Amino acid sequence: MVQHMTGGPGALKPSGHSPAPGPLAERSAQPPAVEVTGLVKIFGPVRAVDGIDLRVAPGEVVAFLGPNGAGKSTTLDIILGFSSPDAGAARVFGLTPAQAARGLRTGAILQEGGLLPDYTVGQTIRAVAAMRGARHDISSVQELSGISPILGRRVAKCSGGERQRLRLALALLGNPDLMVLDEPTAGMGVTARRSFWAAIRERAAGNKAVLFATHYLQEAADFADRIVIIHHGRIIASGSVDDVRALGEGTIVTATWPGMSGVAALDEALAEVRASLQDVAVRGEHVELRTTAPDDVARILLTRTPAHHLGITALSLDDVFADLVEDSVPAGGPAGGASAPPAR
Numbered sequence: 001m002v003q004h005m006t007g008g009p010g011a012l013k014p015s016g017h018s019p020a021p022g023p024l025a026e027r028s029a030q031p032p033a034v035e036v037t038g039l040v041k042i043f044g045p046v047r048a049v050d051g052i053d054l055r056v057a058p059g060e061v062v063a064f065l066g067p068n069g070a071g072k073s074t075t076l077d078i079i080l081g082f083s084s085p086d087a088g089a090a091r092v093f094g095l096t097p098a099q100a101a102r103g104l105r106t107g108a109i110l111q112e113g114g115l116l117p118d119y120t121v122g123q124t125i126r127a128v129a130a131m132r133g134a135r136h137d138i139s140s141v142q143e144l145s146g147i148s149p150i151l152g153r154r155v156a157k158c159s160g161g162e163r164q165r166l167r168l169a170l171a172l173l174g175n176p177d178l179m180v181l182d183e184p185t186a187g188m189g190v191t192a193r194r195s196f197w198a199a200i201r202e203r204a205a206g207n208k209a210v211l212f213a214t215h216y217l218q219e220a221a222d223f224a225d226r227i228v229i230i231h232h233g234r235i236i237a238s239g240s241v242d243d244v245r246a247l248g249e250g251t252i253v254t255a256t257w258p259g260m261s262g263v264a265a266l267d268e269a270l271a272e273v274r275a276s277l278q279d280v281a282v283r284g285e286h287v288e289l290r291t292t293a294p295d296d297v298a299r300i301l302l303t304r305t306p307a308h309h310l311g312i313t314a315l316s317l318d319d320v321f322a323d324l325v326e327d328s329v330p331a332g333g334p335a336g337g338a339s340a341p342p343a344r
């Protein structure tokens with residue numbers, strides 16, 4: 001059973017990038033960048049979004065994480081005003097999503113942004129800047145997005161990562177207070193991804209909010225103040241990376257066991273702590289266990305078996321994510337469709 005979590009101001013990463021400082025009264029007077037309550041979106045038989053509550057503060061970077069079809073893009077589309085919910089409401093800085101978009105409060109990178117292949121990068125930026133009335137931003141967004149060296153390149157000739165940088169430049173035009181990014185670094189290499197996030201973090205430091213969907217757990221852990229995990233259209237966990245990691249049960253114990261003959265030998269040696277074992281794997285002489293009693297397992301391995309080179313590590317975020325997703329129940333499922341927990 002998943003232990004549901006709610007985030008909160010105290011749940012932000014301690015070392016992280018909390019909302020920009022300012023007089024408390026001033027900050028609390030600001031409406032949230034995003035406030036979504038009881039959001040539902042239904043496509044025929046599919047409840048793509050099934051009762052989501054979500055709040056993003058100005059200056060906060062929130063990662064929206066979930067498996068394929070979880071409802072991430074549908075939620076972001078509603079926040080951007082591209083579609084309307086069947087129930088519930090979304091507000092952006094206290095406005096309707098359409099009002100916020102018209103007032104250039106929001107900027108977006110979508111999964112399938114239409115770019116014109118025959119335009120150069122520079123022409124594309126100038127055209128969109130003219131449409132948005134943001135010509136004065138052109139040089140700063142070119143610099144921020146790192147696109148300056150390829151302004152003369154035709155979009156058709158740009159790599160996947162370069163197109164994402166162009167989309168970032170377009171999203172930055174008009175200096176929006178909220179950036180909504182749907183898998184913004186898809187197709188980027190590690191270095192491009194890092195500089196992309198450096199640019200985004202610079203924005204957040206200026207009290208701009210960022211809500212991004214990603215499949216990369218590590219990206220969420222590295223760059224977000226808060227992670228919101230969604231599955232079957234519901235929020236199943238929300239908190240700092242440490243909060244989410246703490247939802248995982250168990251610890252990984254690894255060891256080298258010379259002459260290891262197979263799982264049966266390990267099982268016999270650990271009979272007394274068998275109830276604590278969640279997973280056991282043997283690859284040659286390498287032994288890996290997931291257990292709720294790592295100290296006992298380590299003691300037995302070191303004192304009663306030939307095992308050495310012991311390692312004890314926390315669960316990876318991938319392990320925790322897989323557990324959470326596996327445990328969550330779809331609407332009308334066996335648990336009778338438990339309601340989604342509030343996220344902040």
Ligand SMILES: Nc1ncnc2c1ncn2[C@@H]1O[C@H](COP(=O)(O)OP(=O)(O)OP(=O)(O)O)[C@@H](O)[C@H]1O
Binds near residue numbers: 068069073074
């Ligand atoms: N316009 C639509 N018509 C019918 N079904 C839709 C439509 N848009 C989304 N869906 C369905 O709603 C569910 C949620 O889709 P959504 O795109 O929001 O998920 P996602 O979390 O963004 O997935 P991915 O990570 O694969 O992009 C899916 O089952 C999808 O097939």
